[in-house]
Amino acid sequence: MPLAGYGARLLARLVDFGVVFALNAVVNGWFVWRYFEETAPYLREAVRRAMAGDSSQEGLPAIGEQASGLQIAILVIATALWFAYEVPTMASGGQTLGKRLLRIRAVPVDADQPLGFGRATRRWSTMGMPTLLWFCCGFGLLLQFVDAVSALFDHPLRQALHDKRAQTVVVQVPRTDRTDTPADDPATDRTDPEPPGDTP
Numbered sequence: 001m002p003l004a005g006y007g008a009r010l011l012a013r014l015v016d017f018g019v020v021f022a023l024n025a026v027v028n029g030w031f032v033w034r035y036f037e038e039t040a041p042y043l044r045e046a047v048r049r050a051m052a053g054d055s056s057q058e059g060l061p062a063i064g065e066q067a068s069g070l071q072i073a074i075l076v077i078a079t080a081l082w083f084a085y086e087v088p089t090m091a092s093g094g095q096t097l098g099k100r101l102l103r104i105r106a107v108p109v110d111a112d113q114p115l116g117f118g119r120a121t122r123r124w125s126t127m128g129m130p131t132l133l134w135f136c137c138g139f140g141l142l143l144q145f146v147d148a149v150s151a152l153f154d155h156p157l158r159q160a161l162h163d164k165r166a167q168t169v170v171v172q173v174p175r176t177d178r179t180d181t182p183a184d185d186p187a188t189d190r191t192d193p194e195p196p197g198d199t200p
Helices: 006-027 029-051 067-093 097-101 116-133 139-153 161-166
Strands: 104-108 168-172
Touching: 006 029, 006 067, 006 097, 006 104, 006 139, 029 067, 067 116, 097 104, 116 139, 116 161, 139 161, 161 168
Parallel strands: none
Antiparallel strands: 104 168
8 A cells, every 4th residue: 555645644634633623622611711811910911021121020920820730731631632532533443534534544564454442542642642741841842743744754664753653654545436347448447647655
């Protein structure tokens, strides 16, 4: 099976991020609103001083006591939602909604078969778990960026770090929505060009 292109993988991931973001807007919305309520006085005053050229830190309003707890709750919920969205679908069919729309699928390196729950969890955790470290000066986001771009430098299987950990590759899904044509039909002599990508 031909390997999926980088563009298709990126678009699929963006679709999935959009779905997870929408889920967070529904489930995590109240916690995010409360977090901004706790930090808004500090942020407004800090921005006002910066606009006025005042770099003083004295007298800034205190950030609310609940802000740190809310921040942790937001990240835990976001991580749990991402896990619940991605892992079960990847375990059973190797496709999230984004991958299905872009006609790509994750499969084990050694066989065209479902990933299973354990392998799907290992694959997701390499990219998903660093979400819990976003509050550490963006360290988790940096880890996720490195994971995302690592496929660009891997040859010949185009494996990102999460693929390497789970021993998976992302392949193009062959088109199966065409009706069969009779053997004597001239259309059968016409073959579509091979999709781009190497064959693992």
